[in-house]
Amino acid sequence: MSMQDAASMTAREATDETFAIDISGITKVFNVYRQPLDRLKQALFRGRRNYFTPFTALQNVSFQVRRGETVGIVGRNGSGKSTLLQIVAGLLNATEGSVTVNGRVSALLELGAGFNPAATGRENIYMNGAILGLSQKEIDDRFDDIVAFSGLAEFLDRPVETYSSGMFVRLAFAVAVSVDPEIFIVDEALAVGDEGFQRKCFARIEELKRRGATILFVSHAAGMITQLCDRAVLLDRGEMLMDGSPKAVIASYHKLTHAPPNQFEAVREEIRSDETVQTDANEAHDVQMVPESRTSYVSLGAEIQDPRVETLDGKPVNLLVRGRKYIFRYRVAFTEDREKVLFAMMVKTMQGVLLAGRTTHSIRRHVPDYSAGDVIDVVYEFECNLTPGTYFLNAGVNGLYENERKSLHRIMDAAMFKVLPDDDDTITGMVAMDVVTRVERVGAAG
Template sequence: MTVISIQNVEKVYKLYNKPVDRLKETFHVARRSYHTDHFALKGVSFNVEKGETLGLIGKNGSGKSTLLKIITGVLTPTTGTVNTTGRIAALLELGAGFNPEYTGMENIYLNGTMMGYSREEMEVKVPAIIEFADIGQFINQPVKTYSSGMFARLAFSVAINVDPDILIVDEALSVGDIFFQSKCYRKFEEFAEKGKTILFVSHDMGSIIKYCDRSIVLNEGALIAEGPSRDMVDLYKKIVSNNFSANEDESVTIDKSNPDSFWKEKLSNQNLKYLEYGNQKAGIIDYALFNDKGEITSTVVRNETFSLKIKVEFYEKINDPIFAYTIKDAKGNDITGTNTMFENVGTGIAEQGSIYEISFDQALPLHNGEYLISLGCTGYEDGEFQVYHRLYDLLILNIISDRATVGFFDAESKISIKRN
């Protein structure tokens, strides 16, 4: 049974260079146009079946939030039709539908009223909502005093406990701690077991693979593909790493024979606030991450082999240069790293004008999340440590996994249980 039907939906916004242009257009005798059309959605069509958990993925600005607002009735499509069957609960934006001046308790009843429940019906649901949110006495405080985490707890608790037929979640869980997120995902599984429908938007590709039966990919307002979540995540990875082409047979290629064809020009994951220093006797002139297919990427599946490649040009003759990388988490903790000296890889004498290409090939058992990669070229001269060139926090590495464990990495424990 189809519970959401989207047919040829377009959403067009009129963009004006100046506010006065809107007024000019409205009253111009010859109906002169002063705007340009921006297509937030371009002829999107798909169906969602009852009991399905559908992932919706795409880069920021691809049209995901616009589409969800149309499905929930917050926005009206410019063209096309949207039909839904059943009661919808949506977490489109953190705290959306909450009055900041009301207490948490008052907002529970307010949201229930918006969904068509009477006060008596909500009184039955309130204990479960309070228990799930678990924000203590803050339930009786104005929500404007809440942290983002408390907002997320209460908003999700209301949405999940009003017994909707369709639950729509748009990145609302990203602010919650790991324990709250785990509790929410258990609710997802309970929903699925009850035959409920979930439309899930997230940049956490591990969760998309784990919880979504299938996914659709949006790019620049258009639906690019739909199918098994793992395949759609692979496509998404190509999009975010600039390896996607509208022609499936095409992809970005690297011309290694042409020194003017730089890998870094294809990057989508460079941190523009990186730190750079060194004595300029050598320079890191190129760098990129490559997946196991040889494509430039910023996203790697846990334990999937990938390569970190760098090119270094030498402006002076240097004996035994050391090439290195480190990976940090979002809090700045060093997670791992190595260099040619640690790995006992001889580098020889780098002549002036020579260019070295170094490849670090590995698989990482890290958790879902974003990490920062730093690069370096160093060495020793007369026993003194020298930094020729360092680029700190240069590249963003996204790790995705369908497993959840505690700590920095996945120990891949194998569990066995004996009962006496």
């Protein structure tokens, strides 16, 4: 079911009234049929013969969410996150285990479901409001606010089937938060909205949190998890590997996603057994973080070797703490004489966006020459002023080759590093600028 579907769920008595959600030993197995006819055969043979392959989406998952707590669920695609939310929201039944929910739930799940495509936006507001347990008068009273939040006033009387995915999200979110839910469940649906509306949604989620609502949501956005959540849960292959502080869970999640295939199982077991490096505020070197996208260009008389990030005292590191100084170092071995040589580096985002770059010399000034057999250490000292996330470093050397300036060697994604989450929620964007802020009263009311 739905991108929204919010049942006004009847409050069930929890074993401990401090818990809004109690998930106990949840296992969910789906029967996967190769073709539609196999479903009919399965029904006719009544279990005497199986025409399906069982798929375990969740396996013995247990955790609790306290009243007023915000918990984020992270994991790779196919880890069971959305299935778990649908079970908590009452849209799916668990194969084994139980879920106890104590409070009125509003859920924003799969995109578009729960809408009548042929009905207008206006009609869908009333239908979805009724699903959420609102009376006609309550919807009337909130109608203008719902429309204003969605920003869809000019499209209200058009059929929903003409809406874009972003418009679906706008309408569904506006209705879902209008009920002032005690428990708000959100899947990754907001990822399809535009940036301005996403900010608006996050602000409303923060408002719900301040009011004491319990929030359970799935997101791949590390910043959102660390900013909004009190706790986080890491799922993988339907199993819960970790339940802890958002920073530690996000660090383990990234360690898992960057693990080479031949070491993935070892990393997974390390996280499960809680032997993984806990990196809330401690720089460290994670040997699993090797860029699979590393690409080395053809050498023209020079070769870049051993690119790496270090602390100022020479310790290898790729889990960085914002505000501290580090070194990006690589070695260049010359196999031929080269003139007017420049060394360079670049910092990029995971999406390949160039954030910064630097060369060792200005081409307008004297640029050194090197001879075959020379080995040069290139060192860039920098202060880490990037916000939490994963970044890549390029290394390059260029000089004169047949009287033209050319790249003598280049390594794309030569090294990668992760800036660890911190508690400063005043910074936005990718770069933490060194800004002095002041708030000054220039007059008095009245």
